[in-house]
Amino acid sequence: MRSSREGPGRRDGGERVERPSPRRRATVDYMRAAGRRSVVHGLVEADVTRARERIRAIESETGERPSFTAFVVHCVARAAAEHPSVNAYRDWRGRTHVFDAVDANVLVETTVGGDRLGVPHVLRDANRRSVRSLHEGIRAAQAARDPTDLSLAAAAALRLPGPIRRLVWRLPRWFPRRWTALAGTVAVTSVGMFGPGGGWAIAPTNYTVQATVGGIAEKPRVVDGDVRTRELLALTVTVDHDVVDGAPAARFVDRVVELLEGADGLASWDDDPEAAGDGG
Template sequence: MGDRRDRVEPFPTRRRGTVDYMRAAGRRSNVHGLIEVDVTEARRRIEAIEVETGDSLSFTGFLVYCLARALDDHPHVNAYRDWRGRVHVFEAVDVNVLVETTIRGDRMAVPHVVRTANDRSVRSIHDEIRTAQEAADPTNLSRLGELAFRLPGAIRRLVWRLPQWFPRRWRDVAGTVSVTSVGMFGAGGGWAISPTNYTVQLTVGGISEKPRFVDGKITTREILHLTVTFDHDVVDGGPAARFVQRLRDLIEAAHGLDPPTDG
């Protein structure tokens, strides 16, 4: 006999886009780097800013800022190859970031593109992310959009070939790099690995406390687990390693965050 608690539910239309994206991204030459970054100073400054201003600064916004600055220093990582084998290097760093918001009573993560993040302050990025979180329904689809999601999967998935076919169009629609923050859904450390359709993606994992040597002494530090994913067809190992080191330096130095005032 069947379990009376079993039920069959319709598959959400918007989730079809996620399925299409993951299938297309799985065909790219992705290389994943799992790194640990000391965020003790950054979190200390964010907490101090909250005490001084009463406003909780977005940690994701800070990471978006550091990512954009690192790409500004290594612009050839902010690039795509087109179908003719040419490399399109973008000056502006447009970051596609997942923000958690309420849609029809449910909490879910939706994409939002922060434009020209390499020319923005942490506060400016923070304000934009907060505005996106408070939007009524940032993924509200037009009638044409709803119909597009009902097309056969093979046709729908053609849109995810935009990075290879028309990199500039991909930038206009989805940004140049991506940040996905799985750490916001739970506590504790750990990495996440995900396929991506971007040349560079930063997957933010959890934060854990670990012992570290600081000034010759062992002390407890807050360690963030990051996964940096590259498309190896565009970025070689050397440039990728230098970019990651620059990103680590910026985060650990709490770049863009004012130090607490005395007293």
């Protein structure tokens, strides 16, 4: 009689059975918790031709290419500071906690073991920092020791039963201040960093507001009465409707697009970066 297994983790017919890693289980836990929020997704396009031209000019002048993600974080953080209703969490008692500092949780692209990964990193006080300061915070995170390393406590926590593990994702409702200290107040995730071309991405989130950066595509657009080819960024802005009403959310999105299209913060690249530090 033939054994049903031909080797560790492998079945007849070439099927391979793998156990999920602790980090994969954490991702699943996050998605389940985030899927319970009353979110609304807004799919918008922003003309980033001017910003991209300025980024290329800075690279030509200095030999250093500014992070496009840092530029987006700058615009989102500034808009959130101007519209603080999105920089908030609602607790289990129905109270809204509004924060002054905009702490942006970003996906930082790094390479581990030959694979390109996006790992979370919090840029503290993003609304008070220059694009260059945010850029340097992202570059420092990319150059840090393997960001996927887990402490012994974190590794042990990710091996707990699912219902217990998923309790951590309820922190925004239970303890908004503690969640902010751990993971920030807004999120910026860049799907476009992993491939060229246009297109939007829609993802659940555990934040009151999240900006998901999609692709950039060249499209015709009317500018000053003429049809010109422009670089248009596909941006998804996700807002928790339990915390923010539609009108304030729309004004926030309009402001983000305005700042992106105006290349806000890129003209002063040569200024000294601000001293505000990051949090991990």
